[in-house]
Amino acid sequence: MGFDDMTNSKTVIEDCTFEYQCPKTWRALLKTNVASIRFCDSCERNVYLSSSTDEAWENAEQGRCVAVPVELTTASRQKLEIPHVVGMMGPPPKRAKNFQDRNQGGNAVKPLFFGLDGCKAGWFVVGIDQAGEFQFSVLSKFEAITQFLEQAKLILVDIPIGLPWQGQKTRLCDTAARKALSPRGSSVFSVPARSALAMPSYQEGSEENRRQLNRKLSKQSWAIAPKIKEVDEYMRNVMPGEKVREMHPEVAFWALNGKTGLNHKKKDQAGIDERLDILLRHYPGADECFRWAREQYLIKEVATDDILDAMVGAVTAMQYPRLSTLPAMPMLDEERLPMEMVYYSDF
Structure with missing residues (x-):
């Protein structure tokens, strides 16, 4: 499912840390179609929240830390020790x-x-x-x-x-x-x-x-x-x-x-x-x-x-x-x- 297919939400929680933003917050932020930057405490780098799939790939190709809104399995959530599904940090896979x-x-x-x-x-x-x-x-x-x-x-x-x-x-x-x-x-x-x-x-x-x-x-x-x-x-x-x-x-x-x-x-x-x-x-x-x-x-x-x-x-x-x-x-x-x-x- 591409970014444009995600359900819109009017609720945007700007003051929570990147790792703990809930999926609805994430999707609402992407719906603004404006690329945003959040500091990630885990990797101590700026994370680029891209507003489109193409933009995500472009950021990754420049070596930037990119957040990709993908659904993770239960096992993945447990491994990452995060309470909400947000995305995958780091350059996306090929x-x-x-x-x-x-x-x-x-x-x-x-x-x-x-x-x-x-x-x-x-x-x-x-x-x-x-x-x-x-x-x-x-x-x-x-x-x-x-x-x-x-x-x-x-x-x-x-x-x-x-x-x-x-x-x-x-x-x-x-x-x-x-x-x-x-x-x-x-x-x-x-x-x-x-x-x-x-x-x-x-x-x-x-x-x-x-x-x-x-x-x-x-x-x-x-x-x-x-x-x-x-x-x-x-x-x-x-x-x-x-x-x-x-x-x-x-x-x-x-x-x-x-x-x-x-x-x-x-x-x-x-x-x-x-x-x-x-x-x-x-x-x-x-x-x-x-x-x-x-x-x-x-x-x-x-x-x-x-x-x-x-x-x-x-x-x-x-x-x-x-x-x-x-x-x-x-x-x-x-x-x-x-x-x-x-x-x-x-x-």
């Missing part, structure tokens, strides 16, 4: 790399482990290489993952791949996931039949689903039907095999958390912090990846939970081959696509 950038050696960084999640702009993808370097981007079409197939060890996608049909009305992976995530099993929704995806309207799709599976479609299922269809057609036509597999982000977080349920919903700030803390246990670059991705894309393009869901896919893929599936022996659907969910398993 700009994030997308999949077209080059590293210092002049060779393209080639991630091996990928996580994808659908977003309003298309598909948000995170890639991590063997050394832990990350890249991210937005793909307008799912078929664009073809560019990664040769180099990838594993691409995990938050979308149903194997689909139920009249002969197998329930995916066993969904049943197992709901049981594992109980009492938050409602995050696993019922998957539509393949024939329902071809219907032009929700009413017709829901009725076709009832004919095939004896149940109507939820509005939530229908909302992502175009993306399910997009992935289904890709999997059947391109046949990438076991390089592209399904994961459910909440199952992935559950597994990375020692098969222990999470305490907070993913859209709450406490839930965001909780999930970032889990990712940091398995991948030290998680905090930077999340922060840079959140800064680069508008929420209307890529939601915060889209970033986290793609990240947990990539971090889970990094655990290869220490992976298992729900269920342990997945069934195949009519098109011989596995009905499974991949997750980390520390055997």
Whole structure:
């Protein structure tokens, strides 16, 4: 989220020290669009509170101590021993790399482990290489993952791949996931039949689903039907095999958390912090990846939970081959696509 997207506030507390200004104070100050300087007792230097992202980078390039308004995880707040989230002092990190950038050696960084999640702009993808370097981007079409197939060890996608049909009305992976995530099993929704995806309207799709599976479609299922269809057609036509597999982000977080349920919903700030803390246990670059991705894309393009869901896919893929599936022996659907969910398993 850029500075201009922050909520305005009329309350500005000018007389508190820099470290202890609350987020609302910070945002109100930035909304004035006037760069301000505050003395920081911690580093004993002037801190430049920039009124725009570009201005922050310019100050950093001049070697100035810059305050960047980024959200920090609970672990980060405890480490810094500050009671309120204010920002990050010191020059900000280098700009994030997308999949077209080059590293210092002049060779393209080639991630091996990928996580994808659908977003309003298309598909948000995170890639991590063997050394832990990350890249991210937005793909307008799912078929664009073809560019990664040769180099990838594993691409995990938050979308149903194997689909139920009249002969197998329930995916066993969904049943197992709901049981594992109980009492938050409602995050696993019922998957539509393949024939329902071809219907032009929700009413017709829901009725076709009832004919095939004896149940109507939820509005939530229908909302992502175009993306399910997009992935289904890709999997059947391109046949990438076991390089592209399904994961459910909440199952992935559950597994990375020692098969222990999470305490907070993913859209709450406490839930965001909780999930970032889990990712940091398995991948030290998680905090930077999340922060840079959140800064680069508008929420209307890529939601915060889209970033986290793609990240947990990539971090889970990094655990290869220490992976298992729900269920342990997945069934195949009519098109011989596995009905499974991949997750980390520390055997």
